Amino acid sequence: MLGGFFISQSGVIIGLLDNASVWHVQFYRSLMALTVLGCLVLFKHRGRLSHLFDTGKLAMLSTGVFLALSNLFYIGSFFHTRAASVFFIISAQPFFTALIAWVVLREPVRKITWFAMSAALIGVAVMMWEGLGEGRLFGNLLALGAAVTFAAFGVSLRGGRNSDMVPGVMLASIIIAILSASMLDDFTITNHDLFLCIYMGAFQVAASLVLYAAGAKYVPAAELMVLALVEVFLGPLWVWLLLDEVPTMLGFIGGGIVVGAVFFNAM
Secondary structure: OHHHHHHOOHHHHHHOOOOOOHHHHHHHHHHHHHHHHHHHHHHHOOOOHHHOOOOOHHHHHHHHHHHHHHHHHHHHHHOOOOHHHHHHHHOOHHHHHHHHHHHHOOOOOOHHHHHHHHHHHHHHHHHHHHHHHHOOHHHHHHHHHHHHHHHHHHHHHHHOOOOOOHHHHHHHHHHHHHHHHHHOOOOOOOHHHHHHHHHHHHHHHHHHHHHHHHHHOOOOHHHHHHHHOHHHHHHHHHHHHHHOOOOOHHHHHHHHHHHHHHHHHHO
16 A cells, blocks of 8 residues: 555656656656665675576566556656546556466456456546547557556566566666666756655655565455555545646546446455
């Protein structure tokens, strides 16, 4: 729940930025996440770093690539559509995970999950239609891309579950930092924006992923899915209370269908 609490702040933090571009956010956010995760790896594997890459190299690579894409789509979506739409579309991610795991890992999908997936896709379609009418379709497509690539990231994690996947997460931060640096002509941002980017890197990327991984050791998968919904409920609430961004009626309807489908499937 604490991991979801941190991630839910993305929309409101981006709304509080002065003038930092999406590439400024990606660059400084990734550098901070890389620093925190690097310290974690050094502490956890002190004295035996040479064995870190003995197994799971392919899973680490795919983890890094898909997480990098997911982060690029995720942060970019907040610059092009309503924050509430982003969180509602992202909530369909468990179903994309089930679908990709069925194809890649041959993990069976229950009949009830197929039914819930169909309902969730209807909800996503409603929000896509809303975005088309408001000229926010591109942002909604970015959010959908974030959901799909984060699902692929989750499947990669499961594929390498017998290895430490933190280096894969670090690879994602390296990819994003290099790409962002190549897109920036000027690295100057205000102290206010820099502080927010540092906070995002330390807590929304590094801490949240570590907390989710730790929680998964103690909480059954179905319960973990329900607890992760705290991000979907809190995200729109933050921007509503602090930025006065009110979700539209279609947004509520589509988001309600998606969240309802996720909760129904988890129960």
